[in-house]
Amino acid sequence: MNVLELNNLDAYYGDRKILYGINMSIKKNAITAIIGPSGCGKSTLLLGLNSMLEEYGGRTEGQILFKGKELSSYQKEEIRRQIGIVFQKPSPFPLSIYKNLTYAPIYYGIKDKGKLKEIVETKLNVAGLYEEVKHNLHASALKLSGGQQQRLCIARALTVEPEVLLLDEPCSALDIKNTANIEQMLKKLAQDYTIVIVTHNLAQAKRISNYTAFLLDGQLIEYDTTAKVFSAPNDRRTKEYIEGIYG
Amino acid sequence: MYKLLDRLLARVIKLLTLFSLLLLAFAIIFIFRESLVFFQEVSIFKFITGTTWNPLYSPDTLSIFNIILGTLYVSLIAIVIALPIGIGCGLLLAGYTGGRPSRLIRGIIDILASIPSVVYGFIGLLVLVKFLENNLAMAAGESVLAGGILLAVMVLPYIISTCNESMTKAYQTHSPYSHALGVSKNYLLRKIVFPESKRAILAATVLALGRAMGETMAVMMVIGNAPIAPKLLGKCQTIPSLIALEMGMAQVGSLHYHGLYAAGFVLMMVLLIINLILYFVRKTIVT
Numbered sequence: 001m002n003v004l005e006l007n008n009l010d011a012y013y014g015d016r017k018i019l020y021g022i023n024m025s026i027k028k029n030a031i032t033a034i035i036g037p038s039g040c041g042k043s044t045l046l047l048g049l050n051s052m053l054e055e056y057g058g059r060t061e062g063q064i065l066f067k068g069k070e071l072s073s074y075q076k077e078e079i080r081r082q083i084g085i086v087f088q089k090p091s092p093f094p095l096s097i098y099k100n101l102t103y104a105p106i107y108y109g110i111k112d113k114g115k116l117k118e119i120v121e122t123k124l125n126v127a128g129l130y131e132e133v134k135h136n137l138h139a140s141a142l143k144l145s146g147g148q149q150q151r152l153c154i155a156r157a158l159t160v161e162p163e164v165l166l167l168d169e170p171c172s173a174l175d176i177k178n179t180a181n182i183e184q185m186l187k188k189l190a191q192d193y194t195i196v197i198v199t200h201n202l203a204q205a206k207r208i209s210n211y212t213a214f215l216l217d218g219q220l221i222e223y224d225t226t227a228k229v230f231s232a233p234n235d236r237r238t239k240e241y242i243e244g245i246y247g
Numbered sequence: 248m249y250k251l252l253d254r255l256l257a258r259v260i261k262l263l264t265l266f267s268l269l270l271l272a273f274a275i276i277f278i279f280r281e282s283l284v285f286f287q288e289v290s291i292f293k294f295i296t297g298t299t300w301n302p303l304y305s306p307d308t309l310s311i312f313n314i315i316l317g318t319l320y321v322s323l324i325a326i327v328i329a330l331p332i333g334i335g336c337g338l339l340l341a342g343y344t345g346g347r348p349s350r351l352i353r354g355i356i357d358i359l360a361s362i363p364s365v366v367y368g369f370i371g372l373l374v375l376v377k378f379l380e381n382n383l384a385m386a387a388g389e390s391v392l393a394g395g396i397l398l399a400v401m402v403l404p405y406i407i408s409t410c411n412e413s414m415t416k417a418y419q420t421h422s423p424y425s426h427a428l429g430v431s432k433n434y435l436l437r438k439i440v441f442p443e444s445k446r447a448i449l450a451a452t453v454l455a456l457g458r459a460m461g462e463t464m465a466v467m468m469v470i471g472n473a474p475i476a477p478k479l480l481g482k483c484q485t486i487p488s489l490i491a492l493e494m495g496m497a498q499v500g501s502l503h504y505h506g507l508y509a510a511g512f513v514l515m516m517v518l519l520i521i522n523l524i525l526y527f528v529r530k531t532i533v534t
């Protein structure tokens with residue numbers, strides 16, 4: 001089943017066209033990787049998927065269907081709640097670890113202390129951070145390491161119970177061990193969530209994703225199962241990219 | 248080449264810093280010297296704790312306790328009124344930057360800050376004092392309350408612009424991440440931007456307090472200038488307006504004349520102490 005469907009999607013920053021007629025459908029409970037050289041529009045595509053693009057001064061044209069309904073027909077709050085996003089740069093709020101995680105749930109009306117505590121603990125566990133921080137939940141989140149901050153942001157994105165999780169190069173600031181942790185976590189998450197991940201790391205895309213999309217200069221060159229894309233790509237440019245010609 | 252320029256610039260900045268410190272020291276020393284004559288006649292303790300100000304009689308009747316109280320009272324009322332409004336405006340502006348209304352509001356705030364204080368005094372006299380007389384059944388509208396309200400209007404622009412910078416920065420830093428959770432602007436302002444701006448709010452408070460306690464002209468026109476124990480709806484006197492009112496009448500070199508300098512010295516010390524206290528409070532705020 002397709003959670004998201006893009007039909008002829010263009011994206012712009014001002015007058016500059018960044019994405020050209022993207023058609024793709026994103027499968028439920030699978031991990032979809034978006035790869036491509038720097039500046040080809042991967043982040044732009046991701047931001048378009050939960051209408052965050054306009055927060056950065058961009059816009060989309062064309063159609064995005066979320067669960068069969070036009071994305072623009074949803075309330076913005078509803079979209080953001082159901083399609084979470086984790087940015088490339090770790091971006092904790094200048095609050096305690098605990099409050100970072102209760103920030104959104106309290107907004108959505110959860111007041112019960114026990115319930116909040118449970119959310120904090122489960123989400124930290126899912127993100128593989130609980131063991132490391134369980135004794136200083138009330139310390140500032142800014143004191144965590146970059147990798148810990150990133151996992152906190154993943155946990156935070158999950159606190160609103162989204163159906164789709166978008167991740168923009170979540171591991172680019174992390175070491176091998178942290179990366180492995182996150183990859184494992186994402187695989188587990190894919191049982192309950194639909195995951196779209198932008199990555200520069202081809203090996204990572206190969207390891208964790210079910211589907212891979214290759215973007216080049218704002219165009220979707222190839223989109224297929226990861227196995228197919230990496231073993232027998234249809235397009236010469238995909239092959240060249242995977243073999244490391246574009247870097 | 249750049250290195251040389253860098254070093255030159257560093258020198259110049261150091262010199263300018265030194266210069267401004269010297270200016271401050273000079274101001275303090277100057278006023279202190281002028282008031283020294285007075286403090287040889289009247290003990291400083293008596294001067295600030297006694298309650299009668301009557302320059303026509305003996306040195307015993309030159310004390311400014313009521314006037315210090317009046318200064319503090321008027322200024323505190325101003326802050327109590329202006330601070331919440333200022334913080335609210337600052338937050339609102341931070342959350343709605345870039346738009347035309349926000350630019351318009353900023354423009355208006357700048358204009359408000361540049362209106363001469365005599366003009367504020369006129370408005371206070373014509374509108375505020377009249378209003379109080381008519382509506383609060385006061386015999387005379389000149390009062391602590393009138394001074395406080397007027398000062399609140401006058402310090403509001405300073406509070407807003409001091410808070411606004413850090414609020415805008417906090418808002419811009421965190422808004423994408425907050426919006427990504429579907430959370431509303433107001434919630435972001437309340438939960439993150441406001442606590443992030445505590446330091447700026449404190450700085451704004453000090454600045455506003457300094458302005459309020461030092462304001463002369465406008466306050467003088469609406470407080471009635473009676474050196475009695477201040478009550479909210481009664482007349483009072485503040486140090487700056489006392490000095491402005493009586494400097495012209497005091498004979499140069501007389502005890503009265505030096506007494507006014509002494510009052511100025513006390514005002515400066517009070518402000519210095521407030522600044523110091525808030526400086527240390529500010530240090531303890533962790534962000």
Ligand SMILES: Nc1ncnc2c1ncn2[C@@H]1O[C@H](COP(=O)(O)OP(=O)(O)OP(=O)(O)O)[C@@H](O)[C@H]1O
Pocket residue numbers: 013018036037038039040041042043044045056057
């Ligand atoms: N806020 C913005 N305003 C204007 N142009 C932008 C903005 N953000 C990105 N762009 C432009 O859009 C194009 C695509 O950027 P995008 O961030 O989507 O690339 P990317 O594929 O994510 O690259 P990277 O792998 O380096 O993150 C780039 O040419 C960039 O210059």
Ligand SMILES: [Mg+2]
Pocket residue numbers: 042043044088168
């Ligand atoms: Mg990017």
